[in-house]
Amino acid sequence: MTEQPSRLEVEDLQQNLRRVREGIAAQRDPAALRAELDRLHPADVASILEALPLEERLVAWHLVNAEREGEILLELSEAVRESLIATMDAKELVAAAETLEADQIADLAPDLPEEVVQDVIRALPQEERTLLRAALSYDEGTVGALMDFDQVTVREDVTLEAATRYLRALDELPPHTDQLFVVDRGGKLRGTLPLARLIVTDLERKVGEVMVPESVKLRPEDRAEDAAQAFERYDLVSAPVVDLITGNLVGRVTVNDVMDYIREKSAETQLAEAGLSKEEDVFAPVLDSFRNRWAWLAINLVTAFIASRVIGAFEGSIAKLVALAALMPIVAGIGGNSGNQTITMIVRALALGQIQSSYWTKLIAKELGLATLNGVLWGGLLGIAAYLLYDNVALGGVMALAMLLTLLLAAGMGVVIPYLRARFGRDPAVGSSVLITACTDSGGFFIFLGLATLFLL
């Protein structure tokens, strides 16, 4: 389990991967490539597969030792994993899944055909089957979904000497075993015994005297995000997962799973911001990419269409003063940018639990203050520019005032949208950028063209 990559320095590792990848692209001697892939860490094989176009990827996949397919599938991004699973038949998939542990099979299960999952469950020994059923029952985004079952347990009434003998009999400890979990006869968690403490303590003492009785405990239903924050704050390597009612130890979470979770979450956020539904295989067929991207384009089409109809309502004004057409995108654009700044900061602060309910008015006052400053500054600048371009003082004035009002709208909505969504139990992050941009686009056009119609025509 504690495999090491075949090379040592990070830079060498990267060069090595490049070499193997190029070998596959150049269709070098398959036997040599197979041997080379066999020597690589599963995560390295996964990174090679992700960097190959579909056809070469399948060639490489066929070179992989069948016994390692399961662990490599686990390391792949979802999109690339799907592209490989689509080429495997049920028998191969069952064989691959059977090389994995229950919690790993559960991670893979959403991407497997239902009958494969059923076959795997049937083929497992009773104990593993129970664990897999448990692992499958937890929702994504919960501690239950991050948990594994590799915890090593000891009793409090044994000596450290006896505990050490027991560990020796295990031959090898599961990865990320930085502490043993102390349980009573019924399986209830009593405390933890860090290996570092076990090593430095007199072996004649009892586990119960040496253990840490109180440590961070997770429950399967806790949000994975909260667990991640606990790992970060308290610098944990592993943490026990305990049943809420019985207090029994049901599993553990380790820092590597937390780190994967953090990376995945951050990738998802970044991709969602840009309108990609999920991580995309760079080499995906056009239709797959289309499926990943169309929804966002459609939503934007609708909001752009609404904004266009707002402009349409003022076509008479534009016909009379065509300069309005050239100036209006500036107002809407800067409004959108500044609204996005506000909403991004608020959404982040909400996620970090930094905003107490009593401070919302303080926040909105601050953002409106900043918008006023920005409005006077940039609005003034653009007002002067508009005046100089079109030699029309009133147009300059309307431009400046429209900028100020649009920035105030953007700041207000930038606070109010996440506030309302948090209030009504929605995730304030989802689609926040679309919402604010829709407001500032239509709002900006309406304010600018409306003011122009009032004062200029």
Added chain:
Amino acid sequence: MTEQPSRLEVEDLQQNLRRVREGIAAQRDPAALRAELDRLHPADVASILEALPLEERLVAWHLVNAEREGEILLELSEAVRESLIATMDAKELVAAAETLEADQIADLAPDLPEEVVQDVIRALPQEERTLLRAALSYDEGTVGALMDFDQVTVREDVTLEAATRYLRALDELPPHTDQLFVVDRGGKLRGTLPLARLIVTDLERKVGEVMVPESVKLRPEDRAEDAAQAFERYDLVSAPVVDLITGNLVGRVTVNDVMDYIREKSAETQLAEAGLSKEEDVFAPVLDSFRNRWAWLAINLVTAFIASRVIGAFEGSIAKLVALAALMPIVAGIGGNSGNQTITMIVRALALGQIQSSYWTKLIAKELGLATLNGVLWGGLLGIAAYLLYDNVALGGVMALAMLLTLLLAAGMGVVIPYLRARFGRDPAVGSSVLITACTDSGGFFIFLGLATLFLL
């Protein structure tokens, strides 16, 4: 060093923090609050400080035990840390820094006044001073900046028995000690000895026989991002940092520092996407927030102004057919969205090393194919909508064709911009969204209005 939070379940922890925070806001009995803050983990105190407006934050800060100020400052976000450092005099700052270890002082140093750093250096014992100088010499974003000096070393020719006796003499092992580093007389790294292996192995054997001779090694000059990838791929808890030339062990990197680095990086990316220069204190004074946000607004003002001038060049056409003014933002907007999808995916794939130089033509072909599909679909739809709205077939045709061409432009630039930046050694991620939006805005207006001028007027 291995402090535990005072409460156990994650949910309890959060409730507890809420309670203390509210106590401070309500100005409850200072002595009780002081005691409560003293019991909290430094990271928890930091999170409370981050969630308080400036005035209340300073009240809480004065309740913090002076000896803990250093470790709490370390846990704070940069913006909030600065807000507190600004209120402390040189003597307090030196006292706070002196409670920290060399690598921690180095992390804090960029936010401290130069004379404070000098005072701290002078006050340190010789050995610590050398370590601090070393730590200060590494650039942000390198392994050197992530590294600490808490590695525990052993010699290969001693028995495990002797090694264990040595560890017992240390009383407590540094946090995240999952392995000992085996060095020779000159300090050269020979291998590592995982604690889990030490525990399960016969104590009469020699370290040299039991150690793992080859494991991932980092160098101080390696990119922190590469180290983070190694930690993720190989599920490391700690890794040795070795001098390139001498092969000597100079320090170690632990998973908690890597996790902090990942979180910080991901926050930075997310904030940069929205045009915030850095993490912002939600309760920052208006002027501080202005400083954090003005640069992006100014850049967008320039690009919006250029786009406005493109429109200005076609004012004659708009005057003749005012519908153009209402339709043009749709073309530019959808172009921008789709360009952002492409560039985000490519930039991510580049960062993950998924794009080999031989595949760029494949990628551009795929993106242009997808743009054609999108162009025909959404362009057709909008063409029909334009025809129905304005009862003008030619206008519908121009709309559809302009959408198609703008999406092709967006796809092309979405691949070419990161390609060129990677080629010339720039970070392809920085400002990619601004660049592509500038292209698609001005380009979209030009294409649509140009086609309209050619075919409609």
